[in-house]
Structure formats: structure tokens, C-alpha cells
Amino acid sequence: MSYDDFLAELGKAGLSVQKFAQLLGRRPNSISNNRKLGEVPDHLAIIAVLLAELHVRNIPFSPAFARLGLSPKRPRGASAIGKFGGDKQGQLELGA
Template sequence: MIYEEFRRQLGKAGLTVKEFAELIKQTPNSITNHAAEGEVPSHLAIIASLMGDMAEAGVDFRATLGRIEYEPSKPRGGATKGRFGGSKQPDMFIRTGKGPNKTMTNATTGLGGNERGDMFAGDGEEHDDAQH
């Protein structure tokens, strides 16, 4: 389904993209990102079409959705300290000691640093911050 038809179906249902996203426990961006592609995935097209037809027939689709128990989708990416968002990647830092002041070595470059982000040339040895 092209994105404009998708929006038309949401209009029939009396919904904005934001309201639709909230009803299906998605983020609005996860829906509007499809505008650039020009088409929406078939599962979203089916849901929007059913909602539009149900609304036209006087059926309360909100009550139907309210009876369904489901978990929201987990956001993709999930950037955290030492890990960029997007596709799953290996951890960037490997702990080489215990405690808050011990070295963390970048798994890719071999450079070392501590948990505060202070960086220095890694030699594979444990270091205490006070020495650097």
C-alpha cells in the first residue's frame, strides 16, 4: 500500500499517524519513516485498512485493540555507552580490571581508557587512573 493510501485509511478511522502508532504500541517515527519509502509494510496496511473499514461500519476498533494483550516492539538500535545504535555490534570496550578506576581497552583499536572516558595507548596491562 502506498503511504498516501495508508494515511487516507487512517483518516477514515479518525486517526493521526501519532494516534495510530500509540494504538499499536509503536513510535510515531517508526511509522512516518515509511513515507520516504513511499509504501508501508503489509501488516501496517492491513491494520489501517481494517481500522478504516471498522470505523465506517460503526465498529469501535479501539475496544477490540484494548482486549488484546501484547508487548510493544523493542526499539532498534539501543545506543549505550561503548555501543552505537543501529545493528547489533560487539562491545567496544573490554574490561581489563575490576573497580571504577581500572582500564578498559577498545576491542577494535587497542587504545585504553577508563570508565570516565580518559584515553591512553593501551598496552594490555591493568592500570590505575592515578598513574595516567
């Protein structure tokens, strides 16, 4: 699906890219980066079309997403303890 068609489906669903990303526990940039490619991955296209269809038929989708308990994704490279790249290497000991 083209990125423009994807945005149209989000519009039918009453969602912005930011709200769509929030529903999926993603960062908005990870969704909008697809603009450069001109297309969105199939799984995002399917979700957008289904959300649009639910919205057109006045079926609320927020309760279903709430049941999933999705948590926001950390940015790539972010470690759990707040440093990039993990632990430093220890000193190597060379044998004589």
C-alpha cells in the same frame, strides 16, 4: 499500498499517524519513516484498512486493542539499564 493511500485509510478510521502508532505500541517515527519509501509494509496497510472498515461500520476498535496490552517499543540501541552498547569489555589478560 502507497503512503498516501495509507494516510487516506487512517483518515477514514479517524486516526492520525501518532494515534495509529500509539494503538500498535510503536513510535510515530517508525510509521512516518515509510513516507520516504513511498509505500508502507503490508501488515500496516492491512491494519489501516481494517480499522477504516470498522470505523465506517461504527464498530469500536479501541476495546480490542486494549485487550492486547501492548507496551511501547524502546528505540533501537536503548538498553534496559540506560546505556548504549551494553556492558564494557573487561581487561584482557595475556598469558606469558
